[in-house]
Amino acid sequence: MATTSATLDVNGEAREFQGDPRQTLLDFLRLDLKLTGTKKGCDHGQCGACTVMVNGRRINSCLSLAIMHDGDQITTIEGIGTPENLAAIQRAFVSHDGFQCGYCTPGQICSATAMLKELADGWPSAVTEAVADTPAPSDEELRERMSGNLCRCGAYSNIIAAIREVMQSEEGA
Known part of the structure; x- marks a missing residue:
């Protein structure tokens, strides 16, 4: 071979x-x-x-x-982070219980990290074409952007809450 x-x-x-x-x-x-x-x-x-x-x-x-x-x-x-030094998105997932069994969590966190950069760079989506013209993405927008990552436990609302926390902390920084 x-x-x-x-x-x-x-x-x-x-x-x-x-x-x-x-x-x-x-x-x-x-x-x-x-x-x-x-x-x-x-x-x-x-x-x-x-x-x-x-x-x-x-x-x-x-x-x-x-x-x-x-x-x-x-x-x-x-x-992205270590147990001793978690990234902001990892801390948010923990504080919002953005996981249950945890199997999908690494993929969710990698996807959320890249998605936040896509939003910051103004990438359009199926929900919002002109992201730069929108003050803050809706939960519908975030769900659409994260739709390639499934959670069999159904922790979606907690995942969105974790992402939103990171977005708000970055706005205040």
């Missing part, structure tokens, strides 16, 4: 991929790098449990091959 190689920047550290060119980014992160915060949910790109950020944009890592990311900056949940 032919192998390929690439260098990926994972959470600020250069990591070598050497292996089967068919290996997904998700499996490389979990199996090779032992970064098990990123979860394998459906393995079909439908649930969002495997969401990571590549060059600041959120993707489903189960649908992307590791070899495709030579030179890219990959951020997983382990790169």
Whole structure:
């Protein structure tokens, strides 16, 4: 079997991929790098449990091959914060009970982190075309933007509350 190689920047550290060119980014992160915060949910790109950020944009890592990311900056949940130093979104998820079983939480947090940047950059959505003209996104807007991340426990209102808290704290900063 032919192998390929690439260098990926994972959470600020250069990591070598050497292996089967068919290996997904998700499996490389979990199996090779032992970064098990990123979860394998459906393995079909439908649930969002495997969401990571590549060059600041959120993707489903189960649908992307590791070899495709030579030179890219990959951020997983382990790169967002640590138990000793949680990121603001992580603290908000804890304070608002934005999780129940916790399986989807890493993907939700990665997605929310990227989504907040998308909002700040004025990206349009199916709900609001001119985000810059809107004083604050509605709950409907936030739900639409987070719709690629499923929570089987149904903690959606708490997730939206956590995101809103971070947005309000950033406005006051």
